[in-house]
Amino acid sequence: MFTAFLIKYGEIGIKGKNRYIFEDALVQQIKYALKKCEGEFKIHKTQGRIYVDALTEFDYDETVERLQTVFGISAICPVVYVEDEGFDKLCDTVVNYMKDIYGDVQKTFKVFARRARKNYPLESQEICMEMGGAILDAFPNLTVDVHNPEIKLNIEIREKIYIYSVEIPGAMGMPVGTGGKAMLLLSGGIDSPVAGYMVAKRGVKIDAVYFHAPPYTSERAKEKVVDLARIVSRYTGPIYLHVINFTDIQLYIYENCPHDELTIIMRRYMMRIAEQIAQETECLGLITGESIGQVASQTMQSLAVTNEVCELPVYRPLIAFDKEDIVTLSKKIGTYETSILPFEDCCTIFVAKHPVTKPNLGIIKKHELCLSEKIDELVQTALDTKELIIATEN
Amino acid sequence: MEVYLDNSATTACLPEVAKLMTHILCEDYGNPSSMHRKGLEAEHYLKEAKDIFARILKVNTKEIYFTGGGTEADNLALIGCAIANRRSGNHIITTAIEHPAVLETCGYLEKQGFEVTYLPVDSNGIIRLSDLENAIKKETILVSVMHTNNEIGSLQPIMEIGKLIKQRNPKCLFHVDAVQGFGKARIFPKKMNIDLLSASSHKIHGPKGVGLLYIGEKVKIVPIVYGGGQQKNLRSGTEDVAGIAGMALAARTLYEKLDEEVIKLYELKQYFVEGLNKIPDTQINGFTDGRSAPHVISFSVHGVRSEVLLHALEDKGIYVSAGSACASNHPQTSKTLKAIRLDKSLWDSTIRFSMSVFTTKEEIDYTLEILYDMIPMLRRYARH
Numbered sequence: 001m002f003t004a005f006l007i008k009y010g011e012i013g014i015k016g017k018n019r020y021i022f023e024d025a026l027v028q029q030i031k032y033a034l035k036k037c038e039g040e041f042k043i044h045k046t047q048g049r050i051y052v053d054a055l056t057e058f059d060y061d062e063t064v065e066r067l068q069t070v071f072g073i074s075a076i077c078p079v080v081y082v083e084d085e086g087f088d089k090l091c092d093t094v095v096n097y098m099k100d101i102y103g104d105v106q107k108t109f110k111v112f113a114r115r116a117r118k119n120y121p122l123e124s125q126e127i128c129m130e131m132g133g134a135i136l137d138a139f140p141n142l143t144v145d146v147h148n149p150e151i152k153l154n155i156e157i158r159e160k161i162y163i164y165s166v167e168i169p170g171a172m173g174m175p176v177g178t179g180g181k182a183m184l185l186l187s188g189g190i191d192s193p194v195a196g197y198m199v200a201k202r203g204v205k206i207d208a209v210y211f212h213a214p215p216y217t218s219e220r221a222k223e224k225v226v227d228l229a230r231i232v233s234r235y236t237g238p239i240y241l242h243v244i245n246f247t248d249i250q251l252y253i254y255e256n257c258p259h260d261e262l263t264i265i266m267r268r269y270m271m272r273i274a275e276q277i278a279q280e281t282e283c284l285g286l287i288t289g290e291s292i293g294q295v296a297s298q299t300m301q302s303l304a305v306t307n308e309v310c311e312l313p314v315y316r317p318l319i320a321f322d323k324e325d326i327v328t329l330s331k332k333i334g335t336y337e338t339s340i341l342p343f344e345d346c347c348t349i350f351v352a353k354h355p356v357t358k359p360n361l362g363i364i365k366k367h368e369l370c371l372s373e374k375i376d377e378l379v380q381t382a383l384d385t386k387e388l389i390i391a392t393e394n
Numbered sequence: 395m396e397v398y399l400d401n402s403a404t405t406a407c408l409p410e411v412a413k414l415m416t417h418i419l420c421e422d423y424g425n426p427s428s429m430h431r432k433g434l435e436a437e438h439y440l441k442e443a444k445d446i447f448a449r450i451l452k453v454n455t456k457e458i459y460f461t462g463g464g465t466e467a468d469n470l471a472l473i474g475c476a477i478a479n480r481r482s483g484n485h486i487i488t489t490a491i492e493h494p495a496v497l498e499t500c501g502y503l504e505k506q507g508f509e510v511t512y513l514p515v516d517s518n519g520i521i522r523l524s525d526l527e528n529a530i531k532k533e534t535i536l537v538s539v540m541h542t543n544n545e546i547g548s549l550q551p552i553m554e555i556g557k558l559i560k561q562r563n564p565k566c567l568f569h570v571d572a573v574q575g576f577g578k579a580r581i582f583p584k585k586m587n588i589d590l591l592s593a594s595s596h597k598i599h600g601p602k603g604v605g606l607l608y609i610g611e612k613v614k615i616v617p618i619v620y621g622g623g624q625q626k627n628l629r630s631g632t633e634d635v636a637g638i639a640g641m642a643l644a645a646r647t648l649y650e651k652l653d654e655e656v657i658k659l660y661e662l663k664q665y666f667v668e669g670l671n672k673i674p675d676t677q678i679n680g681f682t683d684g685r686s687a688p689h690v691i692s693f694s695v696h697g698v699r700s701e702v703l704l705h706a707l708e709d710k711g712i713y714v715s716a717g718s719a720c721a722s723n724h725p726q727t728s729k730t731l732k733a734i735r736l737d738k739s740l741w742d743s744t745i746r747f748s749m750s751v752f753t754t755k756e757e758i759d760y761t762l763e764i765l766y767d768m769i770p771m772l773r774r775y776a777r778h
Contacts, residue, residue, distance in 0.1 A: 215702055215703075215706035215707075218701065218705050255774075
């Protein structure tokens with residue numbers, strides 16, 4: 001029965017002169033999200049609103065699900081369009097609409113009328129009253145509540161007449177692409193995909209880097225990361241995933257530095273490499289899934305030591321999250337099942353039994369000097385041989 | 395160079411098998427149950443396949459049944475016999491090193507009220523006949539023993555086991571999981587007192603998704619799949635004509651030259667083993683001579699994790715498996731390696747090479763050469 005969706009956006013509405021930028025980005029994102037949906041849609045801006053009109057038959061559930069992945073949408077209202085065939089006919093149509101959606105329930109309601117086409121014979125107030133009366137006559141169990149109605153029935157008189165009352169919550173946030181771009185350090189774990197999702201939600205476009213260490217990590221581990229990027233790309237649009245072969249760097253660190261500092265030094269090199277790719281690809285920051293105290297390399301001391309190598313800001317949206325909360329989010333996003341597949345990633349393969357938890361920057365820097373002979377060359381080779389995978393939904 | 399040494403996981407389909415299957419799928423695609431000529435044509439392929447297997451096993455054609463693979467054959471044998479013979483007793487005997495297709499099915503039967511005895515094995519992965527003798531009771535309805543172990547290649551004394559079972563309890567049935575042994579050995583159920591025997595197509599250069607269960611004429615068994623009543627009501631579902639014909643052609647091709655091929659495989663294995671023995675701090679698990687399968691070598695490397703070695707070999711085009719690959723995606727300690735009491739530190743340092751009749755000496759030389767280079771290097775970076 002629905003023929004269109006009214007897209008409500010929260011925060012964009014308060015933007016001043018830049019508002020059109022946000023709206024245009026939102027239209028783009030909606031187009032991207034609906035590309036894989038059955039049916040054809042026309043997305044248009046009309047009088048400060050975005051409508052998604054279905055031009056053909058479409059799958060309602062699938063379409064709503066897709067729209068719910070678009071950041072910047074606060075609510076999705078399924079709309080019925082009807083031709084103007086006089087007010088009496090409209091009342092019949094609305095009564096049928098109410099019957100189809102709510103049946104005979106005990107609820108309160110209020111009619112909201114808007115008359116964008118001013119030549120309509122009734123004024124907004126009159127529409128509200130007359131329509132309310134017709135509904136009360138048809139549904140004895142409904143009562144009017146003008147302050148706190150459970151059903152907000154909207155009637156908008158435009159070229160056609162729009163009827164809607166259901167509001168489906170959207171993903172919130174800001175349209176991707178309105179907030180610049182950042183480089184996500186993506187591992188195969190639970191946290192980093194969630195971190196990427198959260199920053200993308202603020203309108204940031206995401207590129208990603210994955211460190212892969214064959215033969216210590218398998219081809220399947222890499223595929224798992226690509227799969228994770230694909231899932232996140234449902235929300236963010238295509239993700240440019242840079243895959244770095246990290247084996248030689250890791251082995252070199254292993255041979256020349258104390259084992260208990262291996263992870264922290266390794267992470268410093270990951271940040272350095274990520275930053276370099278970020279700068280080449282015009283990213284404005286790095287994103288990691290770190291959370292204070294989760295593992296040895298994520299204590300405040302370790303984070304400070306890792307952070308020290310970066311000039312770009314490092315965004316850590318999960319910094320104060322408990323693991324359980326991250327897991328809940330990852331289940332909601334849909335990455336959890338993939339994240340828990342048991343493939344070893346490069347952070348765990350050489351991990352010492354007792355890695356340092358309170359590294360001292362001075363000492364770490366001193367030990368990194370032991371790498372000076374070959375490390376620059378190895379980093380350069382890793383950068384030169386990086387592989388680019390564009391992760392997007394199939 | 396690509397060297398595929400994971401033939402116990404699966405094998406390449408023979409080109410002539412693939413060709414025959416394409417022909418059947420596209421031209422002779424009839425349903426063997428159909429009454430018209432197209433159906434009859436398809437039925438002929440089934441008959442011919444049964445003939446081939448009956449000849450190889452020296453059994454009757456009506457004792458051959460086709461399933462959707464080795465796992466299903468094992469399930470039908472165990473569950474079907476257990477239920478059908480419940481009145482005679484509720485005791486089943488198997489070994490600790492069976493494939494999950496048998497072990498997990500036994501676990502299910504335990505939940506259904508059956509009692510299952512799991513026979514231990516010695517350090518070479520072979521059961522002791524005395525253990526079996528002591529385990530057989532008058533309530534024992536079924537003994538299930540694998541012909542060839544999939545992880546270390548140990549061979550069970552099938553002939554002696556068959557004889558012993560029938561001496562102790564003539565009513566007790568004997569099932570042999572020959573998924574790894576079929577195509578590598580001559581197995582004759584009638585001579586060996588085997589009542590049921592499972593085999594799989596894709597381990598013998600046939601297609602995946604097809605298996606076979608020999609069921610002796612007098613065996614009491616009920617179906618586990620219900621439907622249209624095909625295969626004398628024991629395995630409903632339209633027969634996979636192409637797959638069955640493909641499996642039969644693969645089996646015929648292998649068995650035509652089996653004896654000489656097996657001798658060649660043993661020679662190659664011996665050669666491989668000698669080369670592997672030159673690598674310090676390594677060991678081969680189980681026997682390496684005629685007391686083990688001609689194609690499987692279980693190889694433990696101190697100080698190198700099997701997964702790492704596997705991926706490093708993969709990088710050189712050599713495909714092997716870590717422990718047992720059949721349960722690939724969830725790494726867990728192999729039951730066989732535990733059962734032969736392999737040193738705990740080697741559980742995670744053991745890989746399996748499994749050859750096929752197409753494996754060449756050049757491939758083994760290449761593999762050895764790579765291993766000689768690679769193992770010392772990988773040992774430098776052990777996890778601490």
